[in-house]
Amino acid sequence: MSLDYFLTVSVFSMINMILALSLNILIGYAGQVSLGHAAFFGIGAYASAILTVKLGMGYWPALLLSVFISGLIGLLLGLPALRVREDFLVLATIGVNFVVVSIFNYVKFFGGPYGILGLPRPSLFGHAFTTREYALYVFLWTLVVVFLVHYLSNTYLKLGFDALREDEDAAESVGVSSPRYKMYAFAIAGLLAGLAGNLWAHYMTVVFPDNFSFPVSIGILTMVVIGGVGTLVGPLIGAIIVTILPEVLRFARDYRMLIYGLIIVFTMFFMPKGIVGSIKGLIFGDTPLGKKRVEKVRRIAGAQGRIAGR
Amino acid sequence: MSKRFGGLQALKDVSLDVEVGEIRAIIGPNGAGKTTLFNIINGFLRPDSGTIVFDGKSIVGVRPSEIAKRGLARTFQIVKVFSSLSVLENVLAGLGVDIYPSLEAFQRSPFAKEYVEKAWKIIETLGIEKYAFVAAGTLPLGLQRKVEVARALAVKPKLLLLDEPVSGLNDLETQEMIDVVKKINQSGVTVLFIEHDMHFTVNIAQRITVLDYGVKIAEGTPEEITKDSRVIEAYLGSEEVA
Known part of the structure; x- marks a missing residue:
């Protein structure tokens, strides 16, 4: 296994981690089921492609702007969620995915089926990132996102x-x-998916409409479901599994969608809490609060001169 | 105020004046419009006509979340606890009422000492310490109703709406709920509740309002209401004239 191959799989894994965390905020945290998450991913990628290739903008301002645009469009595309009920939201988000891909495909400005080529790699102090440096760069962003999501998980935003x-x-x-x-949920999810899109686009240096089609959305959903909806670590593990699986099962590449489908059905039937949720359940029992939190609460309640819990 | 759903006149010119500090009951046969009245008061529904003044200000057309922030909390006839969250988190969620609309929601942790302490006090008031770390949805109905009351108390309400707080509860649980509601009222919270259980109602209500087919047919103290001929008629049907 060559180093470049390893780096590529790692970069894809990390970008998928960001995507999975992003979708998990919508589905696992806020309960807004979206089946069109690749649309946000694509918007981030295309926004950055247009800004850098067509408008000649530098990478760094394009990064900021593309992430901002994705967040904003995420917010706008989230508007149907304010009007429709859960089951209709699922349909609406699928529709959004198809519409976005069609726009990439049929509107000339977006390059049509031939996509947009020649995206620059970011550079610092006049030095363009090599593939290895870029992998490190993606790693740093992944860390930032993990910490950000971890931080938000402890706030009243999460409880809301x-x-x-x-x-x-x-x-x-x-x-x-x-x-x-x-x-909030759609904006945060849009921002993060946009970041993933930007990182992906400037790694590949080309973007095509097909990169963001409906099956990609299902792939992201699979990562969240298999890892554990609503957990923090689950989507990360799910992202690694779903990224590596097609590499291991090369021969089955044409049946990717079939495998995603089977994984989702299997997970739903046999471990609806996903890998991480199920393991947690086995170790700590069926408690909705983590052990650390229970202990912290016991300390605080005990300090008031009262005895907490069972 | 009035409210119509299609061809059904759910509430017709109902006027209600709840005084600060009292415990008021709303009773009436099924379909009388009691829950509709609650849903209008806390902002889930908009009245077709009329006004609702809470704490000196009109709250018609104000979002339910904003009405909660102004000091109006409620429980639900069909319990709506946050099932997969622990009892503690249910109460902590109520304590966030002032935080949710501001950017502090991105900073404050519900598990900070001040919130946990407040939540624990409320949990103790309801006597559900034993279940603090259990998922609320796994508890029996009686405890879920207490969790809802605890969550509503966390909102620091001036007015507490209880929609059938003892329906489905056994005698012991009902007695406990009577004690809890009295305690809450003594701490200065005005209580407005809907109930079919007459033992509960007569025991704690200072005044009772009776609705029938969306119309207010009587209002008064428990003694007056139990003797009122229109109320008896609404509940038992009119006396046959021989």
Whole structure:
């Protein structure tokens, strides 16, 4: 196995991790099921391609702008979520995916089926990143995203998402405005998927409409489901599995969608909490709060001169 | 206020004046419009006509989340606890009422000491410490109703709406709920509740409002209401004239 091959698989894994974490915020945290996540991924990639190739912008401003644009479009495409119920949202997001890919395909400005070629690699102090440096660069971004998501998981934002996912009426009754929190979820997911799109596009240096089609969305969904919906580590593990699986099963490449489908069905039937959720359940039992948190709460409640828990 | 769903007049010119500090009951046969009234008060539904004044300000057309922030909390007839969250998190979620709309939501942790302490006090008030770390959805109905009350209390309400707080509860649980609601009221919270259980209602309500087919047919103290002929008629049907 050559180093370049290893680097490429690693870069894809890390970009998929960002995508999976991003989709997990929508599905696992806020309960907004999206089956069109590749659209946001594509918007980030195409935005950066157009800014750098067609408008001649440098990589760094294009990075900022493309991520911002993805967040903004994520917000706009999230608007249907404010109007439609869960099951219709699934359909609406699939529709969004097809519309976005069609625009890439049929609107000349976006390069049509031949895509956009010749994206620059980022450079620092006049030195363009080599493939190895780029892999490191993607690694740093992945770390940033993991820490960001981990940080947000400990805030009232997350609890607001939880409330929204569990019951919209009850969430409203405790002060969580459902439109506001849905918009937050779509904007954050759009930002992160846009970042993934940017990183991917400037690694490949070319973008085609097919890179962001519906099967890609299903791939991202598979990562989240197999790893563990709503967990932090689950989507990371899911991303690695789904990235490496086609490499290991080369002979089965044409049946990728079939395998994704089987994985999702199998996971849903036999371990609906995903790999991470199931393992946690085995070790810590069926408690919704982590062990650390329970202990912390016990300490605080105990400090008040009371005895906590069972 | 009035509310119509298609051809059904759910509420017709119902007027209700709840005084600060009281415990008021709303009773009436099924379909009388009680829950509709609650849904209008807390902002889930908009009245077709009329006004709702809470704490000196009109709250017609205001989002339910904003109404909650102004100090109006509620529970649900069909319990709506956050099932997969622990009881503690359910209460912590209520304590976030002022935080959710501001950017502090991106900074504050629900597991910070101040929130956990407050949540624990509320959990103790309801006597559900034992279940603090259990997923709320796995608890029996009686405990889920308590979790809902705890979550509503965390919103720091001036007015608490309880939609059938003891429906489906056994005698012991009902008695516990009576004690809890009295305790809450004594701490200065106005309580407005819907209930079919007359033992519960007569025990704690200072005044009772009776709805029937969307119309207010009586209002008064428990003694007055239990003797009122229109109320008896609404519940038992009119007396046959021989």
